[in-house]
Amino acid sequence: MAAVLARDIFKTFGETHAVDGISLAVPDGEFMVLLGPSGCGKTTFLRIICGLEQQTSGDLMIGGHVVNDTPPRARGVAMMFQSYGLYPHYTVRKNIAFPLRTQGLPSAQIDKKVAWASQLLGIDHLLDRRPRQLSGGERQRVALARALVREPTALLLDEPLSNLDAKLRASARTEIKQFQQRVGVTTIYVTHDQVEAMGMGDRIAVIDHGKIRQLGTPAEIYDNPADLFVATFVGAPPMNLIKHNGGYLGFRPENFLPKEMVANGGCTEFSFRVERSEYLGSERIVYGEIEGAETKQIITAKLPPAHVADESIRPGEWHPYAVRNSMLRYFDKDGKRVSRH
Amino acid sequence: MVSIAEPIAKPVSRYRFILDRREVLGSLLVAPAVLYVLLLVGIPFLLAVYYSVSAYTIYNPSWRFVGLANFEQIVRDPVFLGTLENTFIFTFGSQALGLILGKFGAFLLLRPFPGRKIVRALIVLPWVVPIALATVAWQWMFDSLYSVINWTLIALGIITRAQAPNWLGTPHLAMLCIILVNAWRFFPFAIVIFLAGITSVPQDVIDAAIVDGAGFWRRNYQIIMPMILPIVVIGLIFGIVFTFTDLSIVLLLTNGGPVGTTSVLGFEGYQVGIVSGDVSHGAAISLFMLPVLFVVVIGMLRFIRRREI
DSSP states (O other), X not given: OOOEEEEEEEEEETTEEEEEEEEEEEOTTOXXXXXXXXXXXXXXXXXXXXXXXXXXXXXXXXXXXXXXXXXXXXXOOEEEOTTTTXXXXXXXXXXXXHHXXXXXXXXXXXXXXXXXXXXXXXXXXXXXXXXXXXXHHHHHHHHHHHHHTTOXXXXXXXXXXXXXXXXXXXXXXXXXXXXXXXXXXXXXXXXXXXXXXXXXXXXXXEEETTEEEEEEOHHHHHHSOSBHHHHHHSSSSOOEEEEETTEEEEEOXXXXXXXXXXXXXXXXXXXXXXXXXXXXXXXXXXXXXXXXXXXXXXXXXXXXXXXXXXXXXXTTSEEEEEEEGGGOEEEOTTSBEESOO | OOOOOOOOOOOOOTTTTGGGSHHHHHHHHHHHHHHHHIIIIIHHHHHXXXXXXXXXXXXXXXXXXXXXXXXXXXXXXXXXXXXXXXXXXXXHHHHHHHHHXXXXXXXXXXXXXXXXXXXXXXXXXXXXSOHHHHHHHHXXXXXXXXXXXXXXXXXXXXXXXXXXXXXXXXXXXXXXXXXXXXXXXXHHHHHHHHHHHHHTSOHHHHHHHHHTTOOHHHIIIIIIHHHHHHHHHHHHHHHHHHHHTOOXXXXXXXXXXXXXXXXXXXXXXXXXXXXXXXXXXXXXXXXTTHHHXXXXXXXXXXXXXXXXX
């Protein structure tokens, strides 16, 4: 187990800057999530860490050693792929044993380690099956066991949950996180799903166009987005943004509430015209517009249905809504967050 | 009031939509192929089977049934046994060489280089050139006097004129020549098979093997080869069956010589059955390998199926 350090990593494919100067320090044992839309360069960055791609420039250190010119097999990192990359002609046992066999370990030791990894992930009853005989969740565990069996310096995960159905995904999320805490391996996890990022990451690096837009804990990313991209990419529905004094004013939908629900003093009032609302059980998403906005745009409010009177969300009428001042965020005209206008 | 006209039921022929019925249209479309196979493959095949157990010759066209007597006679004939051995050497030699060349070629054509598309198109030429034309070219290259190979070797100072090999006139060299020509003809097909197989291996699997620490050879022989084995075996079945039953290269290049050392089953069957007119023995020679090929093909197909589970 080791820290991973990237300094000014660039990667260009022809004219495209896939990775455009990423510097990132992942301390030993941390669960780091790289979050970004598809094509933002996060997977390329991960492939550079494991050595499947060579960076155009920049330095990469794993466990204190510069590994720029070290081939993947000597870096000691393990990677789990989006579609798992299991070897279809091998049984589960041989799949898990493969990274050990390439190291030339004696077979008694291999058997011991395979038994350890398969028990850890609860797949010891599947050892003699082939990948095609397994369900999606089982395959994912086999891939994880194969990645962990040689006790890697760092574990790299590339959208490992995207092939699972929604229900399985939630449980797999918990499992991976618990498992990572138990083993304590440095983990870099790539995803485009903010729920996974928020729920699993010790820290999140939000990436767009090959650059890190913000690096911080899930709470920092959500509460204090560094710029408009982070503000709109993280959160569902995204942060409301309205043009204001040449810059932007932003507030989260769940902080935009009927005025009577916001404690008096220190709040900003808006007149909100409801257009339609969606009842989602635990919450109600209300869409509408606010008076005095420079451009007509849809504003969303996320309301707890049990606490909001029906008359305050009747479509077509203007209602007094408010946001607590401490929940307002300001961005300058370039989209960078500023403390105040 | 609006009155709605009474719909008049038109009498519809029950055959009007006959072509919409899947089973009718299907049988209609497949009929030409079935007819073709029955007339041009099935009947001659059955005829050959009957010839092989009869005493039919063109001088005495009798349909008299003689049982397996023809087979017994050819098995006792040392010329036939030599032919059988030649056939095995020819088939497996050229297939092995073709597969090795095919794999190398596929690996070369996988990596991008300028002009790759042109090379990919040109490489199938040996396969599409009529074998008669190609063999004439090869014959010239192996010619005892004008051999371009010998000329090159002499020009490079590797051999002297006196040492120049007589390619088609020396038994082992003649066998090597027909193996070479057949492998040359087969390897574009092998390249296509290997390319199809290798490109069908998911990139994730290859990446996983790289990260798991597998070097080039281990990746090739423990991951890629086992994964593409089914498709390679199919290609090999084609190659083996076509080579086993082929006579064109031998007929055109060596005519079975020198002294029968390159005679193969197809050639021998043609010589005995058509040229000499002993149809029944010719048929027996041609059909001799049928049961063996049958077993080989079934064995290979079963092997593939077992691997896929």
